[in-house]
Each structure stands twice: as C-alpha cells, then as structure tokens.
Amino acid sequence: MADGAPPIPPPIAMLAELTHRCPLSCPYCSNPVDLARREAELSTEDWAGVFRQAAALGVLQVHLSGGEPASRRDLAQIVAAAREAGLYVNLITSGVGLTEDRLTEIIAAGVDHIQLSVQGTKAETADRVGGYRGGFAKKMEIAEAIARAGVALTLNVVMHRHNLGELPEVFDLAERQAARRVEIACVQFQGWALENRAVLQPTRAQVDEAKRLVAEARVARAGKLVIDFVPPDYYADLPKACMGGWGSTGLNIAPDGAVLPCHAAQTIPGMQFANVRDLPLTEIWYRGPAFAAFRGTGWMPEPCRSCDRREVDFGGCRCQALAVLGDASAPDPVCRRTEGRTRLDQLLMAEGNAPDLEAARWRRIGG
C-alpha cells in the first residue's frame, strides 16, 4: 500500500462460480469464452474451506452461480457448507436442471434467497434466447415451487434488443410468481455478450422506453415489487463503479479456484490470478497483485485522476476499457469526459444495423 492510501476494507460479497456447465446457451453469458471443464472444478470440501475463509475475511453474502449451479450434484451440500460458515446464501439459477425434489433439499440446506433467471416472458422468445426448448415452462414450474415453499424470490431478466419489447409483461410475471424483487439487467458487453454485441445492442428508442416503463412501474408497484434496473452502459453518459470499485467490496471465485476482482478480469492480458488451492483468501485479497492493480485511485490516468467523480465511479469498468479501447488502464469509454467516448459512439453507429438473433454465436464449452 502506498503511503497515505486509505486502508483496504474487507469484502462484503463473494460470487462463487461453482461450474461453467449449463444446459442453456444464452449468447450474452457473462462467463469467459474459454469455459472451464468439469475436471477443473473445485470439490465440495474445497468450497467449504473457501466459505470459512471468506466469512473470516468479512464476506457476508455469497452468490452461488455458474454456469448453472444445479449442474453440480453436490449443490445442497455446498449450500449447507456456506450457511454453516455463517454466510447469507443467494442461489442464482436458471431453474433448468432443478427438480422440485432438489429444490426441497436446497431449501432444507438453508438457502436464504433464490434468484431465478428468465430469458423473456413468453416461451417462444425465452426458449429461443436460451437455446433450450421447454426451458421456460420448467422455469415457471420451479418459480411456483419456490413460491409454495415461501422462499424469497427475485426474478432476473437480462434484456437486449430481442426481448426489450416484453418489459411491460416482466413486472406482471414477477408479481404473478410472487417475486418480491425483479432485476432488469440490460446486457453488459463482456464474455459471450461481447462476441454478440452487434446482435444484442438495444436501440436508443428501446432504452428510452425502458426507462420510462421502469419509472412508471416503480410508482405503480411501490411496496409490492422492488425493481432494480441496470441500464445499458453504452447509452449512458457516465460510467458505473464496476464492482463498487475494484477490490473494494467484492470478489469472484472461478470454478477452478482462481480468485478474480471481477467476473471478466481474466480477459485482461498479463494479469495473474492467485488460486484458493495455493494461497489463503486473506493473502489474495489484501496482497494479491490482481486486486492491487486497479484498487483505489493511484493507478488512474488523466482525466480520471483529477476528476471530481474519481471516488464515485473509480474510473468505471476496466474490462470495458479493454474491450472497446484495447487498454484496461484507460478511462471507461462510456464517460463523456474522455476521448475514448468517440470510439464508443462509432461502435453504436456501426452496430445500429441490427443483425438478427440467428447470427449470434451461442455459448458452449469448447466453442
């Protein structure tokens, strides 16, 4: 730590990517394009050890994700181990691959909250986007089972040009499925989504309409449904604080045990990631070079370094700077105060011609 730098806070949340295996093949998956295979995955005992270390480090919430976490047969044991470690357990699932029996096991193991993803509000769109026929019907069965069990449910919908038209129905679906929250996340262009950016990028008109509908629904459904909306980055004027600031509030564990400052960090050339198989998590968080690389404000170039927002957005998303400008240490090109914005605007113009969804590259292992 440089002299005068503020102390490093302990992390609050941890994303545990239990596996990259998934029955769906959504073309916007946030997983890396080079997916980990089953043989590389951490064992049940490895995960239990990681949870104990994470809780001791200060993590309060663990998000069990993937891939599809239900692709792991030991999911209930993993949930139990996380609860035993003292963590609040969120399960982030597509619902496909879960049966009502397995759901019962997971609930008995102590899951606190389930976030269920849907790819649209109609079977036709949702199954087309997920590349899995019958997926939507299965999700609805699982949503009903979750509601019957009384477990807290959030419905998560990733939105893009091909399903934004269904936004009005998203709120109704969430209330019908007894969800207390709905997360409407416009595609973030990392991983597979970056490969398919031109296919998925919404139009300006769609984004404006989405914002209007969200504002209206927040008023109409106040106290019933909490609506989280993540607008699409490229149409914003100022960047978001990625991960609440690099290495400040959260960390990710990849299926093979690599510890990442964010889920897309592996795209950054030359960055080395320590593994929970080799080093204690505390050591990795406080002294790991990957976490130190973009923590705080010391790494910043101008105009970030002297910007009044430097501790608001922390320079935005490093992986986005890399994806758009080819330089992970450049300011996030979303920012209108930076030169890189010109490049982003060129991309929006060039990609406005909307290839059909059929042109997408579908997610698969070894793809």
Add this chain to the structure above:
Amino acid sequence: MIPVLPRGVRLHWDGVRATHVLLAPERTLMLDEIGHAILSRVDGLTPLSALAAGLAADFEAPIEEVEPDVTEFLQGLARERLVDLNG
C-alpha cells in the same frame, strides 16, 4: 400493525466489522444501535405500538417521539420489502 421480517431477511452479527447487519436479497444494511434495537424486537407477534412503547421505556425516551421514528424507520424498510407490516 404488526411488523415481521419476511423470509430471506435476517439479522446477523458481523464479527469482522463488530456491528449488527440486516441481510436481505442483494442487500446488506449496517445497523446502528437504534436500528438494531428496533429490528431485534420485530418478532411477527408484537404490534408496532407495543414495540415502540418497549423501546421508549428501555431508552427512557418519550413515546410521542419514539413511536413516529420507529414507524418511519419500519415503513422505509417496508417500501423496500425488507419488512412486512401486517394488519
């Protein structure tokens, strides 16, 4: 009105930061002493008025000041679906 913490929302002692927290879906609220004193009395059985009266007695504060504050605090959480106010 009877406040209750819905399933998926629970109090937790954060030993690392030495503070009480409220854990909820995608939310973590760090609680001060008053916030914790209120929420630790939310048991799904005690009406809001009785809960406020108990706090007023324990903190030796006038009920006419305590009750509106407690109501506002819990209604704020209810808007975010972190507390349900039944009846």
